[in-house]
Amino acid sequence: MGDRSGLQAASQLFWKQGCTMMFKDVADFCICVSMTRRGLRLGMAKVTQVDFPPKEMVSYSKETQTPTDTQTHTQARPEEEEDEEELAEAKPAEDSQEKKADQEEKQEEAPPKELTEEEKMHLLHSDEFLTFFDRGSRIVERALSERVDVCFDYSGRDLEDKEGEMQAGAKMSLNRTFSDERWSKNRVVTCLDWSPQYPELLVASYNNNEDVPHEPDGVALVWNMKYKKTTPEYTFHCQHPVYCVNVVGTQNAHNLISISTDGKMCSWSLDMLSQPQDCLELVFKQSKAVAVTSMAFPLGDVNNFVVGSEDGSVYTACRHGSKAGISDVFEGHHGPVTGLSCHSAGGPVDFSHLFISASFDWTVKLWTTKSTRPLYSFEDSCDYVYDVMWSPTHPALFACVDGSGRLDLWNLNNDTEVPSASVVVDGSTALNRVRWSHSGREIATGDSDGQVLVYDVGEPICVPKPDEWSRLVHTLMEINENRDEGDELAAQRLVA
């Protein structure tokens, strides 16, 4: 085993001093032959059996090789060219002597044995180390200061590869954190919304602060992204915790819709908030009141909407008309539905029949209003998924947040098994809400500790390319096919 190193040592000497080469076997001979193709000399060789003791250090001096009497780690990796032309140091030799016994017992792949602290300190104080370190650190510092990326590709060809491999942190970066000592600390963020008129304004609503019972239960704060000021622009409070609100309609004819867990949906005129304009009892099949936990209106629709309930079902409903009330039930979740989002990214193809739901059952499900079975189930989370929202600009992108503090971005055109980007918020908080800004470039999320965090999303992820819509058509076709196949298999198993 040590012969290879011996051979190497011998070959070096040969080239320098032209001595006769001695080979252990045919394999060694062949190696020597290949070296000659580089044009180096080859002398007459006698095949003689020789045993070279494995050496770790070979000196360049004119003396013959000084065989150190240590069996060093070269035996651990026989297939490699271990010889180092170095001066045999007295101290390392001593150390290797001590290590020798241990190393002989070890397998080939064993990591090098550690030195004791004393030995290390000894080395660190030695002159050789200091000279080495002086030079080495100088070179390294120079190299570190040069921040030139010689591999940069201006043509952008590399970007497609990079997207798949970039760290999540580079895809989403934290821009701001909004929190108010007095009003938001220790309250859960219950709802978030971006202003359509002033894109830098964000309103967040909070529930009660259990530690401070004499303070109002419900708080809403308006935050401003534009300025570095860390306090809210406006503060509103009310006696009851605020859970969720939604304004539907156009500028002239709009209503505030509220739904609560008793199944009642009220629409209010903003001019008269003392009494609802109109109420609708949401009952399913004339008997069961739907305990609504979430609600969403498709883009541009003021009549039809979807609601999620505590029992895990999603219902479509409409406000007006002969069929006012619940229309269809979509069953699939095994736990209360926490969030709903209707597809809203307008483009060449209309996907407004798609909606997604988040639930306590750790999944996000993709639905179409055309079918009561889910199209697909996203099962990457290990905690309650608290909210989900489609990107307002990218047709295949949506964000979801869960109880472990994770914010995930899913791109259906990229991968339906794992999120395309993911970030975990510091601190052990659960993320309760997620809202894309109207531009689709930022995401706001609220946590259980009253913090609102705004993340910037990297361009490659959030800006849709022109073909995203047609790609999504294909993706949906595949999803449909897979779902039908899955159903067939399940049916077959039932029969069998």
Place this chain on the structure above:
Amino acid sequence: MAEVEETLKRIQSQKGVQGITIVNAEGIPIKTTLDNSSTVQYAGLIHQLVMKARSTVRDIDPQNDLTFLRIRSKKSGIMIAPDKDYFLIVIQNPSD
């Protein structure tokens, strides 16, 4: 010795530096800013690589020797300043 510590700290605090390890000629780590398992892993792998690189240089020209080795990868980089007795290994994160 205090100088060595100071220099190490300075290098470590540079932008993009993930960790520094110093190994001796046998691949045994002497000083490191990384955790134990990473240090052992890097030390073993890099030691083999440096040996190979050095012998390549020497084979081409026996009077030559390896002075600096730098690996650039998609996600990180490794710089190695080898010497007869020790290697200084700096692990980088150029995306910073």
